Amino acid sequence: MVPRLRERIVRESLSKIFSQEALDKAISTVDIIGDLAVIKIPREWEEKRFEIGEILLSSLKGVKGIFRQTTPADDEYKVRGLEWLAGKRETLTLHREHGCCFKVDISSVYFSPRLSFERLRIARLTKKGEVLVNMFAGVGTFSIIAVVKGNVEKAYSIDKNPSAFKFMMENVVLNRVSGKVIPILGDSKDVAPDLEGVADRVLMPLPALALDYLPYAVSCLRDGGWIHIYLHQKGRRRDVVRSGVEILKKVLKDRMLSASGRVVRSVGRETYQIVVDVELAP
Secondary structure: OOHHHHHHHHHHHHOOOOOHHHHHHOOOOEEEEOOEEEEOOOHHHHHHHHHHHHHHHHHOOOOOEEEEEEEOOOOOOOOOEEEEEEEOOOOEEEEEEOOEEEEEEOOOOOOOHHHHHHHHHHHHHOOOOEEEEEOOOOOOHHHHHHHHOOOEEEEEEEEOOHHHHHHHHHHHHHOOOEOOEEEEEOOHHHHHHHHOOOEEEEEEOOHHHHHHHHHHHHHHEEEEEEEEEEEEEEOOHHHHHHHHHHHHHHHHHHHEEEEEEEEEEEEEOOEEEEEEEEEEOO
């Protein structure tokens, strides 16, 4: 289900208990992961949260369980707090994306369906025989799609969350990419010395750590190459990519051959997640 259609269905469903004015002020988008839905509910709606859950369960086709996000993703493993609202209580699900399947437990790993376009975009940028290092791999989604839908010969797929690593190993087998996607459990800054000079392309899809870990990403490149770095930037939508590029120019200096980017999504008021595709000289 496309996001705009899903948002319209959510708004129409919740209009049974909320006014249009209330809906306009509140976050009504829903993340659908496999057969589970996760919604953010404004504080003033909390008393009706179970009613909201039941309404969405009957409105969203294919969804069997509704949860609400109670806390943001934590800093260490990026796991968000959840509360069950309706339907099945099990947090394990099978998410399908771009012809691949991913086992995900939304209570123990971070997963965003809103990065679906990005995962395919990165895969399509890759060239035959490339080696990829994914520094924040989660359950392996970016890495596996880069192999299945792109031209990556080998992807070193790193994450320090033991639960994410477990599901990554299962997803490698599930998608028949054993030997091509190499799951690694650890902090990528500690793993990077073992991968020095192996990569044609490095992926950094964790904005909170991206700039701090950038030197480790550079060390993984073989003879120059590409780094895809995701950042959170405040400001007007039309300005945030340019400001992100300027930050990277100051850090990378003469190593940067080219840089372009795009807004990935809004993550708050006048705050955006952006991606900058940076080409580095040898």
